[in-house]
């Protein structure tokens with residue numbers, strides 16, 4: 390990087406400035422309101438340094454910090470704040486394609502062989518959406534099988550990559566999920582990276598939900614191998630309770646985003662400015678004007694410190710473990726998969742007495758499928774609590790309790806269970 394360093398020391402995410410008694414601060418509202426008033430008052434976008442110097446720098450230091458946490462040497466690499474995890478994932482796919490076939494930028498898809506991407510059958514639907522939007526097509530996204538707890542099976546990944554190659558297709562992108570949306574499962578990143586390396590395929594980690602566990606010394610082992618990825622999606626607007634929207638895509642290779650997306654519009658990104666052009670970061674985005682998503686994250690980080698985020702995340706995981714321990718052997722409950730949940734997703738069935746003793750297995754499944762929707766509807770009617778439910782594969786409707794609010798208490802969990810039993814016992 391040429392020219393003077395434009396990053397002032399005060400902007401580095403540093404030690405926590407807030408006294409210990411006030412941590413973890415579960416309520417982001419004060420910070421969020423501050424953020425909104427400041428960014429709305431300034432009403433600026435972030436295409437160039439001259440338009441939003443402070444926000445460009447905040448983005449620079451924060452993305453660097455996040456890359457350090459991922460484990461990339463000296464926080465080197467690139468990144469961008471995008472309008473959500475789905476878009477971050479699409480950016481990753483765009484970069485992977487460009488890396489393998491840079492000519493696609495000018496010539497389009499017709500000059501390319503048939504590409505194929507891989508992701509687990511439990512992955513987020515945004516991978517398929519991205520493939521559709523980029524002209525790759527949803528049929529070119531191959532779903533990899535998962536084990537009983539929802540983790541991608543690396544041997545199946547290898548098998549399907551080989552199958553694709555035999556058909557003359559070109560594998561270009563693997564998306565491993567760190568924290569799947571329903572089970573909260575973490576794909577085995579080290580094993581997946583070995584396969585990606587062997588076949589020279591871009592490895593993306595969709596950590597939209599689970600990426601925040603990197604902030605926790607107790608839980609970050611679940612993402613072991615994330616530093617081997619070419620790109621990582623990480624949504625501070627999920628587990629870190631930063632108000633929507635705040636999602637980052639982190640990229641290991643420097644300069645790739647720039648060459649992939651830049652158009653050098655001469656009325657904005659003049660190349661003869663008399664200062665360091667590397668801070669005109671807008672041209673690596675697909676958008677022109679962008680909303681300022683960085684200030685609230687930076688502000689919360691300055692206020693809580695890494696330690697504050699860690700405490701908040703650990704608390705949520707502790708609450709979900711409490712829920713799991715409470716129901717795993719409790720009469721009338723069945724866990725959807727064996728073993729302790731890895732994230733805060735606790736997936737379970739509640740079997741009301743009327744369903745519990747049905748002998749016929751198929752009939753029991755059929756009746757159980759109807760339980761969660763009725764209980765949920767009653768919850769909404771009474772307005773007491775809420776929990777989501779869904780089927781998954783061959784599993785009938787089950788409850789999925791996800792805890793991302795560190796202000797929740799053990800009593801809240803007790804209440805949830807009492808409420809499920811109160812509203813469901815007559816079914």
Ligand SMILES: *Cc1c(COP(=O)(O)O)cnc(C)c1O
Pocket residue numbers: 472473474475476512513515566568569570595596597598624636
């Ligand atoms: C939520 C989620 C996304 C999408 O993120 P948005 O910010 O809602 O676009 C992508 N992947 C996973 C695993 C998610 O849980």
